[in-house]
Amino acid sequence: MTPVIQARGLRKTYGDFEAVRGIDFDVAPGESFGLLGPNGAGKSTTMRMIGGVSHRSGGELTILGMDPSHEGPRIRAHLGVVPQQDNLDTDLSVIDNLITYGRYFGLPRWFLKQKAELLLEFAELTDKRKSKVDDLSGGMKRRLTIARSLVSDPRILLLDEPTTGLDPQARHVLWDRLFRLKEQGITLVLTTHHMDEAEQLCDRLVVVDHGKIVAEGTPSTLVREHAGREVVELRFGSHRNAALASSLDGVGERIEVLPDRLLVYATDGEAALAAVVARGLEPTSSLVRRCSLEDVFLRLTGRSLVD
Amino acid sequence: MTSSATQDATLPDAQGLVRRPFRSSLYSGNARAVFDRGMRSQWTGNLWVMVSGFVEPVLFLLAMGLGLGALIGTITDDAGRLVEYPVYIAPALLATSAMNGAVYDSTWNVFFKLKISKIYGGMLNTTIGPMDVALGEIAVALVRGGVYATGFVAVMAVLGLISSWWALLMVPACLLIAFGFAAIGMAATSFLRTFQQMDWLSLVLMPMFLFSATFYPLSVYPHAIQWFIMALPLWHGVELLRALNGGWVDWWTAGHALYFVVLAAVGTWAASVRLKALFLR
Numbered sequence A: 001m002t003p004v005i006q007a008r009g010l011r012k013t014y015g016d017f018e019a020v021r022g023i024d025f026d027v028a029p030g031e032s033f034g035l036l037g038p039n040g041a042g043k044s045t046t047m048r049m050i051g052g053v054s055h056r057s058g059g060e061l062t063i064l065g066m067d068p069s070h071e072g073p074r075i076r077a078h079l080g081v082v083p084q085q086d087n088l089d090t091d092l093s094v095i096d097n098l099i100t101y102g103r104y105f106g107l108p109r110w111f112l113k114q115k116a117e118l119l120l121e122f123a124e125l126t127d128k129r130k131s132k133v134d135d136l137s138g139g140m141k142r143r144l145t146i147a148r149s150l151v152s153d154p155r156i157l158l159l160d161e162p163t164t165g166l167d168p169q170a171r172h173v174l175w176d177r178l179f180r181l182k183e184q185g186i187t188l189v190l191t192t193h194h195m196d197e198a199e200q201l202c203d204r205l206v207v208v209d210h211g212k213i214v215a216e217g218t219p220s221t222l223v224r225e226h227a228g229r230e231v232v233e234l235r236f237g238s239h240r241n242a243a244l245a246s247s248l249d250g251v252g253e254r255i256e257v258l259p260d261r262l263l264v265y266a267t268d269g270e271a272a273l274a275a276v277v278a279r280g281l282e283p284t285s286s287l288v289r290r291c292s293l294e295d296v297f298l299r300l301t302g303r304s305l306v307d
Numbered sequence B: 001m002t003s004s005a006t007q008d009a010t011l012p013d014a015q016g017l018v019r020r021p022f023r024s025s026l027y028s029g030n031a032r033a034v035f036d037r038g039m040r041s042q043w044t045g046n047l048w049v050m051v052s053g054f055v056e057p058v059l060f061l062l063a064m065g066l067g068l069g070a071l072i073g074t075i076t077d078d079a080g081r082l083v084e085y086p087v088y089i090a091p092a093l094l095a096t097s098a099m100n101g102a103v104y105d106s107t108w109n110v111f112f113k114l115k116i117s118k119i120y121g122g123m124l125n126t127t128i129g130p131m132d133v134a135l136g137e138i139a140v141a142l143v144r145g146g147v148y149a150t151g152f153v154a155v156m157a158v159l160g161l162i163s164s165w166w167a168l169l170m171v172p173a174c175l176l177i178a179f180g181f182a183a184i185g186m187a188a189t190s191f192l193r194t195f196q197q198m199d200w201l202s203l204v205l206m207p208m209f210l211f212s213a214t215f216y217p218l219s220v221y222p223h224a225i226q227w228f229i230m231a232l233p234l235w236h237g238v239e240l241l242r243a244l245n246g247g248w249v250d251w252w253t254a255g256h257a258l259y260f261v262v263l264a265a266v267g268t269w270a271a272s273v274r275l276k277a278l279f280l281r
């Protein structure tokens, strides 16, 4: 299938600073594609270039076969955009936000009256229809922003950190909504610095750091190829972690030293933990878990995703 | 193609109804939506600000025109005509009122939306382009200008200050004046960074109001200053309306109107390009 989004050597510079430093990726129709990376990696900049509200400094970028630098409005006719910062219209009520936004796409009023009702239901905001935007909670605003982006039945939905800053419950509600959209075949492009979000929602993702792609694949292949199966987290107290790392030589496949803990990567975590204890070491706490995208990121960049 | 999550059998796919934008990154052809949004928020909120903008020039007309006018009687204008003082200043106050309404909307309102609220950011994630924003906001300013002008012309009629059928053209002329000021005001606003800098606008508008042959003819000034004032937009607005009000229409009148046509065109273009530079970085 021809990709709906294609980037080749995509770059963005702000003055002397290179925010995006030559990235390549394709997004297939119906795919759920993620950009995973820490703050400042260049995710929002990339999203803004896809949405045609930021000019690329170099490379190629086509959305549905069009160049966003020249045909922004035409491209956005097919896009739904959820920016990192909510930019709802605070002068208008909840329902007028939906209707007015639809008018920006030139949609007729008779259609928007009915569509707005469906969207309110979808966002579970029906009883807030007349409220001012400023009176909504963070999670409600986010749901309204997402509902608003759906007013034109977009084929591609751009979600920039859709759940950052929300409490776990609000976040699960949103994941459920996004999952339903994905099931209906909408192409999702989302950025996140939460590995659980990436694991939940993305069919395929690229790991970005300092404006570059450092790995690409499905969540499970990335974990398998770059992290392994299981990991043991050991805490000996922050001043002893580094010193004890050397006495763990030969345990597991690989050891990562973090300021607050040691990570021992192994195919069998319980066995590795037993080996640690057998050497007479007594961690103050220990935990065996499956490897995650967090470990992939750590492996590739030497840093954690969220600091 | 697929249907969206929020679609049901009774509603068609919105993609089939989306208005196809022009093939341009500047203008999509949907300024109407920006205008509708502006009207909805403006005429439901701050009605008091709206009313005060109308009252101010009326108060000037009563105090200066009727009050001071009683002492002054008649005055010789720049064309050598003898005119009752209230008849002399009323068109000037009308032009000023069109200017103030337009400039308020296209500077303070636009500045606030540019810097504080994220409203334009939301618009630009849709098919709206920078020129749609500029034209839509100018249109909102024009409605206010039009309402003020109509009200003021009615007051002039009641006070018996109108002596020609040409005066009926004062309302559309006010819209043209407001268009010019709104466009140039928006272009200027796009260069400002802080609220303090917004005060510079009043440093330009206030003297222009006082010295553009509003309260006395240009002939009191030395030649150099006369030429300077004649280059400024408000003087053209004042002379345009004065000619229509008195029925002294000639080629000069057309020239004044043309000045505003050019101002509006250049201002709209400049504002659009500036907004594009600000929005699409």
Ligand SMILES: Nc1ncnc2c1ncn2[C@@H]1O[C@H](COP(=O)(O)OP(=O)(O)O)[C@@H](O)[C@H]1O
Pocket: A014, A017, A019, A037, A038, A039, A040, A041, A042, A043, A044, A045, A046
């Ligand atoms: N308008 C801008 N001007 C200058 N620098 C910017 C601008 N926008 C983003 N940056 C910088 O570019 C880098 C990437 O930013 P961003 O794309 O927002 O990262 P992310 O979304 O991954 O957190 C950051 O270092 C940020 O400070």
Ligand SMILES: [Mg+2]
Pocket: A040, A043, A044, A045, A084, A160, A161
């Ligand atoms: Mg970001």
